[in-house]
Amino acid sequence: MPELIREVKEESKKEILKRISAHSHIRGLGLDEKGEPIFIADGLVGQLEARKAAGIVVKMIREGKLAGRGILFVGPPGSGKTALAIAIARELGQDTPFVMLSGAELYSAEVKKTEVLMRAVRRAIGIRIKEIRRVYEGAVKEIKFVMTRHPFNPYVKVPKAARITLATRDEEKTLEVSQEIALQLIDLNVRRGDLIWIDADTGTVHKVGRVRGIEKARYYDVEAYRVYRELPKGRVFKEREIVRTITLHDIDEAFAAQRRAITVSVFGFEAAEREIDPEIRKEADEYARKLLQSGHAELVPGVLFIDDVHMLDIEAFSFLSRVMESEFSPIIIMATNRGITRIRGTDIESPHGVPLDVLDRLLIIPVRPYTPEEMREIIKIRADEEDVELTEDALDALVKIAQERSLRYAVQLMQPAKIIASRRGSKAVTAKDIEEVAKLFVDVKQSVEYARKWEQLFLK
Ligand SMILES: Nc1ncnc2c1ncn2[C@@H]1O[C@H](COP(=O)(O)OP(=O)(O)OP(=O)(O)O)[C@@H](O)[C@H]1O
Ligand SMILES: [Mg+2]
DSSP, X not given: OOGGGGGOOOOOHHHHHHHOGGGTTOOSOOBOTTSOBOSEXXXXXXXXXXXXHHHHHHHHHXXXXXXTXXXXXXXXXXXXXXXXXXXXXXXXXXXXXXEXXXXXXXXXXXXXXXXXXXXXXXXXXXXXXXXXXXXXXXEEEEEEEEEEEOSSOTTOEEEEXXXXXXXXXXXXXXXXXXXXHHHHHXXXXXXXXXXXXXXXXXXXXXXXXXXXXXXXXXXXXXXXXXXXXXXXXXXXXXXXXXEEEEEHHHHHHHHHHHHHHHHHHHHSSOOOOSSXXXXXXXHHHHHHHHHXXXXXXXXXXXXXXXXXXXXXXXXXXXXXXXXXXXXXXXXXXXXXXXXXXXXXXXXXXXXTTOXXXXXXXXXXXXXXXXXXXXXXXXXXXXXXHTTOEEOHHHHHHHHHHHHHSOHHHHHHHHHXXXXXXXXXXXXXXXXXXXXXXXXXXXXXXXXXXXXHHTGXXXXX
């Protein structure tokens, strides 16, 4: 495993999930062990068939039976399509890449839309690297360096070797290590009480954290280490499986960084690059293929979720269908609230604005409008999540608004209503507060009516 990949940061899925605050109450699909949905669980309410279907999708993703194919959630606005995709992401866990892209994000002025898509696709393909390594692992009990005079400078001393005692709960072992390892120990500032492991074959030293009770307490150490580890069990010398997942995009970036470094050293400047050269991607693919063939790595097709997919134009769709046919393809999940509509960039009408050849590869999950009872539960959950206290009649008023206008509009009214209530000196929001904010803030239908009424006064 070349060193190059180690330096790459992975974009954490947690970050993506944090961004989408309207769905912060969603923890998973809320299914029982048999995959049957529980009416209210994991922050999700009702929508039982779609949740069951989503559970099957998760199973297929985990078993690798969906790569190169896709899922399309179809349903009216506010029916929970985005919410379900996020629930799928939560179910999949940290190790499966999940990338979220909204159709509208493609049209940035800075980067070509196929580049935006390509990046998203490559972020959604994981490579899980498993290595069995022979290692010495333990907490440092004793560390001593053997110093020698620098070969050219008699006034400087350098380590020639080191003697280090590692301890587990069951054993203690003292190792004489080479100069190469001694230098790493100095670089990493390894001290008594550190938990480390040394790769027995390559000699690479890894510092993992600290173990309590071995270090000599020093007053300036207090805040330096927050992660304390358990003292490991078993032998000091052992085989250890190391697993980590990187993405194709990480490999692209690593190769691009390498190339940049070469440019800088040859030409003395850094080219401002917005796009990754296709040549680099080829190299990266080649590298990934070798890793996979070596048997030490496996492909983890992740999920690329494209929300509001009707925003994609014909060019973007043909790019996607090429991706779906290629060797490294993520699972593509899409969502739309459009019926029959024009495919962007053409005069052709198609179901959901998606070309037929792409539709052919998709399993479609319908998402239906909510019943008033379901809306009531969702509003209660969101009120809880947003820390808004509703009286019973305020809840009734919101459910009515959700039915007549939309669920999203009803949810959006809660925060302004809370402000009005607090100005009255009340903690709880009442039906009157709701009525008042519903006059101050209108929903889309009302704002269109308003625009029509005063048409001649608007700028054209
Ligand atoms: N079944 C559900 N349980 C709990 N919360 C839900 C459920 N369905 C939707 N919500 C919440 O209701 C709001 C609207 O749902 P969401 O944004 O998922 O709708 P959508 O179908 O994606 O709509 P659009 O077509 O407008 O994009 C969100 O805050 C979402 O988290
Ligand atoms: Mg949505």
